[in-house]
Amino acid sequence: MFPTWILLLIIFFYLLLLFSVAYLAERKEMQGKSIVANPYIYSLSLAVYCTSWTFYGSVGKAANAGLSFLTIYIGPTLMAALWWIVLRKIVYLSKENRITTISDFIASRYGKSLTLSALVTLVAVIGITPYLGLQLKAIMTTFSILSGRPEGSHFAGWFISLMLGVFAVIFGARRLDASERHGGLVFAIAFESAIKLIAFLLVGLFVTYGLFDGFGDILGKLHVSRYASLTKLGEGSNVSFLEWTSLTFLSMMAIMFLPRQFHVAVVENYSPGHIKKAMWLFPLYLFLINIFVLPIAYGGLLLGGTQANADYFVLSIPLNQGYPILALIVFIGGFSAATAMVIVESLALSTMVMNSLVMPALWSMNAMKGFHGVILNTKRLIIIGCVFLGYVFAVHIGDFYSLVDMGLKSFEAVTIFAPAILLGLYWKGGNKKGAIAGIVAGFSVWIYTLLIPALARAGVIHKGGLLNAIFGSSLLNPTALFGLEGLDRWSHSLFWGIFLNLFFFVAVSLFTKQSDAETRQAITFVDSYALPHLSHPFRPKNVSEIEGILEQYIGRAEAREAVDGFLRKNGLTREMTSGDWLGKRPRGYSRARSARRSAPLFSRTRQRSRMTRSSGYRIQSGRSRRVSGCRARSSPRRTGSSPCSRNSARTSSRAFPSGSRRWMKRFALPTGTRQWK
Amino acid sequence: MRRDIWFFLFFLGLMFFSWPLMGIFKGSLIPYLFIIWFVFIALICITAIFSERDEGER
Numbered sequence: 001m002f003p004t005w006i007l008l009l010i011i012f013f014y015l016l017l018l019f020s021v022a023y024l025a026e027r028k029e030m031q032g033k034s035i036v037a038n039p040y041i042y043s044l045s046l047a048v049y050c051t052s053w054t055f056y057g058s059v060g061k062a063a064n065a066g067l068s069f070l071t072i073y074i075g076p077t078l079m080a081a082l083w084w085i086v087l088r089k090i091v092y093l094s095k096e097n098r099i100t101t102i103s104d105f106i107a108s109r110y111g112k113s114l115t116l117s118a119l120v121t122l123v124a125v126i127g128i129t130p131y132l133g134l135q136l137k138a139i140m141t142t143f144s145i146l147s148g149r150p151e152g153s154h155f156a157g158w159f160i161s162l163m164l165g166v167f168a169v170i171f172g173a174r175r176l177d178a179s180e181r182h183g184g185l186v187f188a189i190a191f192e193s194a195i196k197l198i199a200f201l202l203v204g205l206f207v208t209y210g211l212f213d214g215f216g217d218i219l220g221k222l223h224v225s226r227y228a229s230l231t232k233l234g235e236g237s238n239v240s241f242l243e244w245t246s247l248t249f250l251s252m253m254a255i256m257f258l259p260r261q262f263h264v265a266v267v268e269n270y271s272p273g274h275i276k277k278a279m280w281l282f283p284l285y286l287f288l289i290n291i292f293v294l295p296i297a298y299g300g301l302l303l304g305g306t307q308a309n310a311d312y313f314v315l316s317i318p319l320n321q322g323y324p325i326l327a328l329i330v331f332i333g334g335f336s337a338a339t340a341m342v343i344v345e346s347l348a349l350s351t352m353v354m355n356s357l358v359m360p361a362l363w364s365m366n367a368m369k370g371f372h373g374v375i376l377n378t379k380r381l382i383i384i385g386c387v388f389l390g391y392v393f394a395v396h397i398g399d400f401y402s403l404v405d406m407g408l409k410s411f412e413a414v415t416i417f418a419p420a421i422l423l424g425l426y427w428k429g430g431n432k433k434g435a436i437a438g439i440v441a442g443f444s445v446w447i448y449t450l451l452i453p454a455l456a457r458a459g460v461i462h463k464g465g466l467l468n469a470i471f472g473s474s475l476l477n478p479t480a481l482f483g484l485e486g487l488d489r490w491s492h493s494l495f496w497g498i499f500l501n502l503f504f505f506v507a508v509s510l511f512t513k514q515s516d517a518e519t520r521q522a523i524t525f526v527d528s529y530a531l532p533h534l535s536h537p538f539r540p541k542n543v544s545e546i547e548g549i550l551e552q553y554i555g556r557a558e559a560r561e562a563v564d565g566f567l568r569k570n571g572l573t574r575e576m577t578s579g580d581w582l583g584k585r586p587r588g589y590s591r592a593r594s595a596r597r598s599a600p601l602f603s604r605t606r607q608r609s610r611m612t613r614s615s616g617y618r619i620q621s622g623r624s625r626r627v628s629g630c631r632a633r634s635s636p637r638r639t640g641s642s643p644c645s646r647n648s649a650r651t652s653s654r655a656f657p658s659g660s661r662r663w664m665k666r667f668a669l670p671t672g673t674r675q676w677k
Numbered sequence: 678m679r680r681d682i683w684f685f686l687f688f689l690g691l692m693f694f695s696w697p698l699m700g701i702f703k704g705s706l707i708p709y710l711f712i713i714w715f716v717f718i719a720l721i722c723i724t725a726i727f728s729e730r731d732e733g734e735r
Contacts (some may be wrong), residue, residue: 067706067707067710073715074694074710077714077718078691078694080688080721081687081717081721082683082687084680084683085680085683085684219707231706231707232703233703234696241695241696241699244696245695245696248695261727276729279721279725280718280722283717283718284718287714287715287718293709470680550689554700578733
């Protein structure tokens with residue numbers, strides 16, 4: 001056992017190391033020598049998929065249900081084979097339309113609907129909270145196992161939640177940047193992926209070759225024990241092939257549509273070439289981290305462990321065998337698995353909440369001075385709020401469920417987005433009303449068949465009266481809806497959820513009309529590779545127009561200040577720049593003088609451009625093309641459903657051809673005051 | 678052509694990791710799953726490398 005203060009100190013130093021790693025990566029990126037923009041870091045960052053569920057929960061699942069834990073990793077492996085077709089298209093569309101969250105993506109596809117964006121955000125926050133709780137529960141439980149003092153774990157959980165929230169704020173919301181790219185954070189996540197893999201391999205080697213004589217020895221002993229059924233599937237085991245198929249499908253959807261996966265795979269993607277490498281590097285990572293799950297699970301049972309405590313075999317085996325240092329390494333590995341998830345997920349959720357729920361409410365204040373400060377601090381509060389929401393779930397409800405149970409609920413929740421996204425990518429007929437109807441139907445099924453039984457079991461809602469009548473009913477029983485019996489709860493919920501979701505999505509889409517905006521977006525998304533740009537290019541004609549555009553991003557007062565500053569610096573007045581000023585050089589300005597005067601601004605822009613030089617995407621005249629050049633961050637960003645883009649179609653990336661971008665760059669603002677997102 | 682290869686691989690994987698093919702190997706399911714998993718990853722890797730080379734030549 002370790003004293004509590006030593007464990008807290010270790011956590012503190014580990015987080016300090018993480019800060020240093022992230023800071024180093026960010027500095028390198030600022031210097032134009034990015035160590036993040038490569039396929040290996042990209043693949044490792046995708047391994048944020050492997051949370052404490054993988055680290056602890058997989059062993060627990062293997063000890064209780066045999067091979068079914070593999071579905072959570074085989075699903076993403078299968079899906080990876082389609083990434084070059086599906087993920088590449090999503091990345092392409094996201095870069096082209098400045099989309100930074102999954103809610104923006106769905107909303108953008110269906111005519112930039114704010115209602116749809118808010119609905120997706122709501123589903124994601126409610127659906128992901130158990131998953132966040134899972135991570136914090138794992139941290140608190142392992143902390144109390146190592147310290148031997150269960151009473152201190154809640155305080156430790158609170159302290160760690162705060163630290164993680166602060167980390168996410170520092171590397172995710174230090175400034176407002178609509179690109180939502182965080183090189184430092186991504187590098188830290190990749191670093192954590194390496195740590196958790198090494199820690200798991202170490203404990204796996206210890207159990208397999210230190211305590212037993214290899215895989216054969218463990219499997220041989222298991223076959224003659226009472227746990228022999230754990231090596232089977234289907235008949236004679238407690239996992240049916242239907243459950244296997246359902247879990248595989250759920251994990252295939254989760255790898256695509258979990259908000260954090262969308263963030264690292266889409267938003268943080270630097271080049272399409274990285275996807276191709278990640279298609280096999282990421283599954284290889286999954287393969288490696290799972291090699292020793294069965295030996296640890298079966299070894300733990302053979303050593304006298306119980307199935308009820310199997311979630312923490314990874315930690316308890318080295319501890320009980322007298323290897324506290326190994327147990328400490330395992331604790332750090334598990335901690336890194338949990339922290340990576342909490343940080344990225346809270347960041348992704350906060351961006352969704354900010355764009356879809358908070359910004360529309362705050363937008364009326366955009367004329368206020370210091371508006372960007374208000375939204376930046378609001379975003380920081382939301383990040384910390386998301387982390388603490390998970391903490392509350394872990395403390396009050398988490399005790400009633402295993403790690404895998406909590407994770408699978410979130411997998412089911414994000415599967416609700418699958419029809420709207422996948423059909424939206426390949427079927428132009430889908431419309432906003434259909435998407436809303438499908439998501440509402442899927443979410444209702446999720447609440448009814450998974451959440452209500454879970455809350456009833458935890459005692460949050462009391463069984464009795466009406467609820468008892470519902471549970472006893474042959475038609476409305478949440479675990480056997482409409483009399484459908486014989487399915488495990490995941491298959492049951494998945495069947496009804498997908499069935500009703502698809503039914504309402506397709507039926508409502510077929511019987512209702514698309515608006516013009518929806519039709520335009522449908523064509524843009526479905527024919528993304530085939531069509532030339534559809535919208536009319538917009539070129540600002542004078543300073544007032546530029547000021548109007550800037551105003552939508554940074555507020556009226558800041559926009560005016562920025563424009564006035566630029567004019568003052570260049571000895572210009574508003575009168576001199578009236579009319580079609582940008583179309584021609586102001587009178588009295590030679591080409592050389594004009595270039596000399598704007599040089600400092602351009603050099604600043606160039607400096608910032610170096611930060612994104614490694615980007616493989618470039619927006620030009622409405623088309624994303626892979627070029628060796630760079631993209632200046634000073635150009636305005638747009639998301640599919642942000643109030644900015646809703647209020648003005650002019651802010652579309654398509655609406656900013658390279659010519660107007662050049663003029664926008666002339667009004668480059670100090671970093672951190674440029675955009676609200 | 679390349680696009681078809683990814684679909685082919687995906688459905689091949691689906692076949693290998695589902696019943697009834699897994700039922701055939703029920704006696705040695707654990708080695709089967711891990712070997713097929715590794716082979717599947719290797720197939721994706723090889724296809725990706727050839728695809729990259731192909732694009733490079735073009």
